[in-house]
Amino acid sequence: MITLTLKQAVDGVPLEAESICPDVIAALDNAAIRALPVYLGKRQCRIDDFFAVDGETSEEIDVHGDLRKVRWIGRGMTRGRISIDGNAGMHLGAYMKGGTIDVSGAASDWVGAEMSGGLIRVAGNAGGQIGAAYRGSRSGMTDGTIVIGGSAGLEVGMRMKRGLIVIGGPARDFAGLEMKGGTLVLRSGAELRTGAWMNRGTIISLKSIPLLPSFLYSSSYVPTVMGVLGKHLGSLGIDLPLKPAAGTYQRFLGDTSVKGKGEILVWHH
């Protein structure tokens, strides 16, 4: 177990810390970890300019402190575990391929951007572009799981191709924008334009949401596949309403503006 404790506040210029990653750290001794580069604007610094460093040669990294302006933690990781006791900054777990990231506080924009495997859990709120494609990229996340306990910002799951995103609080506009596949669960609904221009994939909203004119009502039922999804989410500690007695899912198909074959399932009591 390696423990990093923030000792110098990062509250102005953000810190770019892609070195905080099991793949980078796992084989290093304590002195080598301390010397790893982090970037404060244009300045290259050492990890131990900002963190107290305990431990060495481990895939498990515990980080403590308010890291809301510490960006790129867990970038491209393929294994191991990062546990953040505090907030996390932008690009958390971007390009991740495996392993786990847990955040007790809030996260920022671009959580799990273009990830292809692994699990990210944020207890608090997160920003926008969760599991999304970076500007111009054809696809967002291609696999993996992201669970946000609180609210989320714009463009959640933008161009995601596969994988699962669960948002506990309300999401803002454009959730599931240009979705190509995968599953997006909005436990507290979303604001405008959910599923805009989606091609494929499934958006499940447990609250009523406004829909675009390019989504058409299809039917009301509880799809059988929900049982499978419900079980999987249960293993992550998330409940999905499934009992027909409690209600049903209204199924909307679209986005017809792109001849899309996506679906939005809205829970209806």
Added chain:
Amino acid sequence: MGGKVTCTLGEVKNRADFIIYWGGNPAECHPRHFTKYTIMQKGKFVPLGRKGRTMITIDIRETPSARAADIALIIKPGKDFELGTTLRALMKGQPVDEARVAEIGLSLDTIKDLVERMKRAKFGVIFFGMGLSMTRGKHMNSAGILNIAAEMNAFTKFVCMPMRGHGNVTGADVVLRWTTGYPFGVNLSRGYPRFNPGEFSTVDLLVRGDNDATLVLGADPGATMPQPAIDHLKKTPTIVLDPKVTHTSKLARVHFTTAVTGVSAGGTAYRMDEIPITLRPGLKSPYRTDEEIVNLIIAAVARKPAWRPAPIAQRA
């Protein structure tokens, strides 16, 4: 992601028989647009000029531009994205939900008629303005127009063009692209160019306080930006280069009055369709040009001792 299908303004002048102005008011904001480039011009293939063109406005209120239109469509505020999406569906013969279309403020028949007119055009163009790009949805509203224009090419010749803001914003975009690869919001702190709107774009940086100094050239963020951004400009070193003392100047540590580009300073401006125009200054100015000041700053920085990061204990 359909792409960007556009042309230079002369193509509009010579060919466009169908012109939509969406979310913009050129009569007041681009006052020479109609007369010099679009509806009033007699074009090579539109010899009848105004009579050979159909002009449509789409806006949330009636503007002087709408009054000049053949058809002025008034839609409810915040519905541009919905209208764009509906057009894309109808264009492809796809179904839409009539009740939700009605929320746009236009009947389904009106929108269907618009699609038919677009398809019948010989050369259609959509000019879109800040009423679209700066309202809820922002870049997605613009993306909607871009997609409509690209997709319309399956039926007829169609283009679109953003109505750019004042100054040489197009020129800044063009130069940044060839030197850094990106049009705006470029971060060079890691030694090479990086781009991520929302992370490195100006308003976001200032609101979050991600930078610790600001140099402002030819812009006035102190007049237009949210309060946290203005507070940040006041709290951190801010330098302004401008011919006038601006709102930002009043928050700044240093203000340089510089010569007015195009009047007393030369250079190249890029028109909204990216055509370069040589500026021919006609007057002399007692002030130095922006370029001279920037070069002096660069030279002064170069004379400073080489910078090394201070150990943490010595930081203030």
Added chain:
Amino acid sequence: MVKITGGRVYDPANGVDGVVKDIYIGEDGRVTAEGNGSASRTIDANGMLVFPGGVDVHTHVAGGALNFARGLVPENQRVAQKFIHTPELRAGIGGLTPTTFATGYLYAGMGWTTVNEAAVPILSAKHTHEEMHDIPIVDKSTLLLMANNELMLDLLEAGEFERAKSLVGWMLWASKTFGIKAVNPGGVAAWKWGKNANQLHQPIEGYSKVTAAQIVMDLARICDELGLPHPMHLHQNNLGVPGNVGSTIETMNMLQGRRAHLAHLQFHAYGGHDWNTMRSGAKEVAEAFMSHKNLTCDVGAILFGDAVTITADGPWQHFLHELTGRKWGNLDVENETGCGIVPYVYNNHKLVNAIQWAVGLELLLLIDDPWRVYLTTDHPNGGGFWRYPEILRLLMDVEFRKAEVKKLPPEALNRISLPEIDREYSISEMVIVTSAGPARALGLKQKGHLGAGADGDVTIYSATPDADGVMFTHPRYVIKGGKVVVEEGQIRALAEGRVFLVHPEFDPAIEDFIRPTFQKLYTLSFENYPTEMTRLKHPETVGCVPQ
């Protein structure tokens, strides 16, 4: 004076084929016959090969179309090679649409010292020159897009050839460019109405007389009569279409007796009649090409991997967008031309791409005169220019080539001739197709050779392959105008390149014709149309010799 000693010199233009000799470059940056005085720098080139610097005869690196492409593909820039800012070097991004400073570093870094930007519209020529200004080290020339210029087409329609010729001369001088580029003659003009020009002998959309064939023949004649150093540079009609072999051979026949340079011939050498029956037409095209001794060409070979198609051929790009679903950029330039951009991937599992890959190599191997066929990828259409060494390897190592052919889909093998071709390029032939030949075709007499008076542009490679068995990827030294700009992988002592242009003779009265026509059809003042000479950094005018 710079002395390069002990290296094996290949200077095919002067009949030097792997001879160990010294090369001297004087203070004026030119090769001298003998060393005069002491050398300020001596390069020990023992065990190395010494070539004249590479000349890229067809590439897209600067100006409106390329800059449009840069903005269209931020995802490419994100993963491209980074150029870190140093006290000597500017920051930049490589990849398929490199930024301007990076473009100079990339070309020089691979040993290419002269670059011909293949497509410039007059209306935005100032933009091209501004970007050229920011491309360090290499010398540059530019080609002016004319085959869809409606002022010219209107004159040809009216039978006014002489006036059209004067117009072209005026346009060249106004734009400060070096030669004439013809792209899909008539097709780009037709694209202004959403149409194309697939038939060589049918009137262009909007015209009743002018045909694509007439544009081709008239422009070739104009280039000869103006005496331009480089002949008409032609991107033919029907690019990319299966079965375009017929159109290509017919175009070659039409150009009987005229000089012309056929661009990226690979895209114009397809047999079959649709995507299912498509096959290589390289054999027929090569045979026809060899019989027309007045023609030169560059191959525009494709390499498997990412590309960005950037071309003035607007209608083809719309088609490619609809075919692939990839995003599409289009910019029509009033009265003159246009451009289309579509990012693309060449996939070695796809039959069509496998055939295209073979066709480029077949043309290089079947055309037996290396002085008339040149190595390009129509960058970035076929692949990045820094990948030229991959093509060199395929040309020079038949075993490697055969192993690569084995990786193609089996259905491709009976559609191409490549498996039967055993020819291997010699080093001398390699130097001809990458330097001496293109220099000669461009009419740049001081380029592409190491005789006395040549520009001191020298590229020095190791004579032994690298760890992967590959040669010519990283020069040991690159010298530009007598300055050592690249040394053991480091870019140094930045030279600034020159820009070549022409000032042909034309009837000055043509301006009286152009001015009112311009004011009627364009949207800016006539005074703002020409590019000022002051915009060019180190311009050098090359003489015209009317033929």
